[in-house]
Amino acid sequence: ASPPPRRDRSPLPRASSSAAPTFSQELQRNISTSTMVKISKRRLGGGASSSSHCRLRRILLIAIAIAITIYLFLLRLLLRSNSLLPDSNKRGGPPPKPNAKSSTSQSPRGEHEDPPVVIAHAVSLIKCSKGPSVAGFLDAAAVLRHSIHKNSVHYRYSGDPSNNSTRSLSSPPSRYSYQMYAIVHTSCARHAEVLKRLGYKILVRDHPVKKEDIRGEWLRNHIEAENCCGSAEFIKLYAYHLTNHPVAVHWDMDVAVLRPLDDLYDVMIYPPSHPRNVAARKRIERQHPEEDWPETVDAFLTRDLTSAQPWERRTAVQGGFLVARPDVATFDAYIDFITEGNYTGGRGDGTGWAGLGYGGFQGAMAYQGVVAYYYDQLRPNTAVELNVCRWNQVAADVVWRGPQRMEEHHLQCREHPRTSLPDGRPDYASNTKCEDCRATPVAAVRTAHYTACKKPWECKIANPRVPRDKRQVYRLENLVNVTKCMELVRE
Numbered sequence: 001a002s003p004p005p006r007r008d009r010s011p012l013p014r015a016s017s018s019a020a021p022t023f024s025q026e027l028q029r030n031i032s033t034s035t036m037v038k039i040s041k042r043r044l045g046g047g048a049s050s051s052s053h054c055r056l057r058r059i060l061l062i063a064i065a066i067a068i069t070i071y072l073f074l075l076r077l078l079l080r081s082n083s084l085l086p087d088s089n090k091r092g093g094p095p096p097k098p099n100a101k102s103s104t105s106q107s108p109r110g111e112h113e114d115p116p117v118v119i120a121h122a123v124s125l126i127k128c129s130k131g132p133s134v135a136g137f138l139d140a141a142a143v144l145r146h147s148i149h150k151n152s153v154h155y156r157y158s159g160d161p162s163n164n165s166t167r168s169l170s171s172p173p174s175r176y177s178y179q180m181y182a183i184v185h186t187s188c189a190r191h192a193e194v195l196k197r198l199g200y201k202i203l204v205r206d207h208p209v210k211k212e213d214i215r216g217e218w219l220r221n222h223i224e225a226e227n228c229c230g231s232a233e234f235i236k237l238y239a240y241h242l243t244n245h246p247v248a249v250h251w252d253m254d255v256a257v258l259r260p261l262d263d264l265y266d267v268m269i270y271p272p273s274h275p276r277n278v279a280a281r282k283r284i285e286r287q288h289p290e291e292d293w294p295e296t297v298d299a300f301l302t303r304d305l306t307s308a309q310p311w312e313r314r315t316a317v318q319g320g321f322l323v324a325r326p327d328v329a330t331f332d333a334y335i336d337f338i339t340e341g342n343y344t345g346g347r348g349d350g351t352g353w354a355g356l357g358y359g360g361f362q363g364a365m366a367y368q369g370v371v372a373y374y375y376d377q378l379r380p381n382t383a384v385e386l387n388v389c390r391w392n393q394v395a396a397d398v399v400w401r402g403p404q405r406m407e408e409h410h411l412q413c414r415e416h417p418r419t420s421l422p423d424g425r426p427d428y429a430s431n432t433k434c435e436d437c438r439a440t441p442v443a444a445v446r447t448a449h450y451t452a453c454k455k456p457w458e459c460k461i462a463n464p465r466v467p468r469d470k471r472q473v474y475r476l477e478n479l480v481n482v483t484k485c486m487e488l489v490r491e
Contacts, residue, residue: 115177116153116175116176116177117175117176117177117246117265117269118176118177118178118179118245119176119177119178119179119245119246119247119248119249119265120178120179120181120239120242120244120245120247120248120249120326121145121148121178121179121180121181121248121249121251122180122181122182122183122238122239122242122248122249122250122251123141123144123180123181123182123183123200123250123251123252123253124182124183124184124185124233124235124236124250125137125182125183125184125185125188125191125195125253126185126188126228126229126232126233126235127185127187127188127228127229127232128185128187128188128190128191134188134191136455136457136458137253137254138191138194138195138198139457140253140254140255140455140457141182141195141198141200141253142198143256144251144253144255144256144257145180145198145199145200147256147257147258148178148180148257149178150257151174151257151258151259151260151261152174152176152177152178152260153173153174153175153176153177154177155173155174156173173260174260174261174262175262176260176261176262176265179201179245180198180199180200180201181200181201181202181203181239181242182195182196182200182201182202182203183203183205183235183236183238183239184202184203184204184205185204185205185206185232185235186204186205186206187232189204192204203238205235205238206235207231207232207234207235208234208235208237208238208331208335209231209234209335209338209339210231211223211224211230211231213339214231214338214339214341215339215340215341216340216341216342216343217341218341218343218344218345219341219343219365220341222345222365223365223366226363226364226365226366227362227363227366229366230366231366233319233363233366233367234334234338234366234367234370236250236319236367237331237334237335237367238331239322239324239326240324240326240327240328240330240331240334241326241328241331242326243326243327243328245326246265246268246269246325246326247264247265247268247269247323247324247325247326248323248324248325248326249261249321249322249323249324250321250322250324251320251321252319252320252321252449252451254320254449254450254451254455254456255320255321255392255447255448255449255450256447256448256450256488256491257446257447258442258445258446258447258448258491259445259446259447261323261446261447262280263280263283263284264280264284264300264323266279266280267280267281267284267297267384268297268298268300268323268325272295272296281293284384284386285386285387285390285391286384286385286386286387287302287303287385287386287387287388288385288418293384294381294382294383294384296382297382297383297384298324298325298327298330298379298382298383299322299323299324299325299375299382299383299384300322300323300383300384300386300391301317301318301321301322301323301371301375301383301384301385301386302317302318302321302385302386302387302388302391302392303315303316303317303318303372303385303388303415304316304317304318304319304361304362304363304368305388305398305414305415306394306396306397306398306414306452306479307361307362308361308414308415308416309400309404309409309414310400310405310409310412310413310414310415310416310417310428310431311405311408311409311416311426311428312347312348312357312361312416313349313357313416314352314356314357314358314361314372314376315361315372315415315416316358316361316362316363316364316368316369316372317367317368317369317371317372317375318368318388318392318394318449319363319367319368319371320392320449320451321391321392321447321449322371330374330379333374333378334370334374337353337370337373337374337378338370342354342355343359343365344359345359346359346360347359347360347361347364348360352364352369352373353369353370353373353377354373354377356373356377358372358373358376387435388437389435389436389437389440389444389445390440390444390445390446391446391447392447392449393437393440393445393446393447393448393449393488394437394449394450394451394452394453395437395438395440395448395452395453395480395481395484395485395488396437396438396452396453396479396480397436397437397438397478397479397480398413398414398415398434398435398436398437399411399412399413399414399434399436400412400413400414401478408428409428411432412428412431412432413431413432413433413434414434415431415434416431417430417431419431438480438481438484439481439484440484442484442487442488442491445488445491448488448491450488450489452479452480452485453480453484453485453488453489454485456489
């Protein structure tokens with residue numbers, strides 16, 4: 001058999017018009033004609049539908065691209081804003097500015113109402129002569145503000161076990177907002193800008209009472225020698241001017257807030273019969289829980305038991321912490337009796353303000369003395385004394401260990417006894433049941449005050465500066481517990 005003919009891939013030769021078409025040429029012509037007809041039909045009958053579908057696909061793709069772009073932009077913006085906050089603060093936000101609604105006449109708000117009640121938190125910058133100390137206090141102002149933020153409505157605890165916090169696991173979020181204030185003495189005005197950048201509203205103020213204005217001769221001649229700041233310390237009283245807030249808290253800068261203070265605010269803001277007020281009174285740890293509550297509470301404070309002596313009836317207020325109801329009339333009352341200057345030198349009965357025993361202890365002529373005298377004598381039964389081991393905790397020994405009157409009062413509580421013998425004399429023998437603040441668990445502490453433990457930025461805890469100074473050695477060996485101090489520093 002002969003081999004099959006090789007398939008020729010060259011195009012078919014064009015047929016002459018006069019020649020008869022072959023079968024293959026006819027088939028090709030029919031196929032081409034059929035294809036042209038179908039294409040023409042699609043163009044004439046289905047062109048509009050195809051064009052519409054293309055436009056819809058194009059619009060959908062554009063919309064998806066826009067949505068992805070917006071999502072990536074918002075995600076980047078969120079990540080950038082979080083990177084500006086401290087690691088433990090990324091779930092919070094800046095507090096709203098105080099407004100007229102946050103006044104003493106406003107009605108309390110519920111947990112889910114917006115905006116929340118704004119509490120004023122104030123510090124005072126009084127003396128600025130020592131550069132390194134001022135730098136430390138400005139750093140402390142940043143720490144204080146951060147600790148207040150962490151215990152406000154603006155912070156949400158993450159529950160991360162790596163967080164070095166022993167108290168937040170059991171602390172509910174606060175219902176209250178905050179606004180920071182810095183009362184800056186005119187001599188320290190150059191530091192105001194730093195505090196402003198930390199989020200503080202700046203109030204530059206001079207002495208509300210100057211030495212030459214005091215009518216009492218003894219006080220006028222001695223007040224500038226009072227620790228730490230003489231008459232300049234009275235600028236702290238300007239916290240009572242923050243009347244656009246229902247509550248104002250004045251802090252020393254060397255303080256950290258460890259747990260929310262909602263219970264104190266609830267008692268001062270809600271009526272006495274309100275369930276929140278009633279519940280808060282049951283939870284608040286008072287120094288003397290056996291005493292009746294005032295119907296209306298205008299202040300919460302702690303006493304400076306570290307400097308108290310068992311036989312003294314009057315004890316200073318610890319000036320690093322005061323929760324008060326702002327009131328210009330209260331401020332004016334302070335100024336009136338300070339200007340009068342009815343103060344007797346010395347310590348003990350018959351000394352101090354109005355000769356009632358408010359004299360001789362640390363700060364007696366200045367802030368710690370005037371606040372104690374005001375709430376004890378001029379406005380009795382309006383302030384509540386809080387437990388010193390939990391509120392404004394200085395972690396210091398509150399037991400008398402001498403050296404004076406060892407035979408009479410050794411190992412008694414530094415606070416004067418609250419009970420008396422049948423003949424009316426103080427019952428010193430039973431005055432031994434006081435909590436050792438050096439052993440109070442950190443988880444139970446609400447605010448820490450770095451005074452007996454010394455300032456963290458000064459690094460004075462571990463060793464006395466001058467080993468030959470027996471007072472410093474005594475402080476480290478007896479007054480404080482170094483381990484407890486370090487625990488509070490870590491907080």
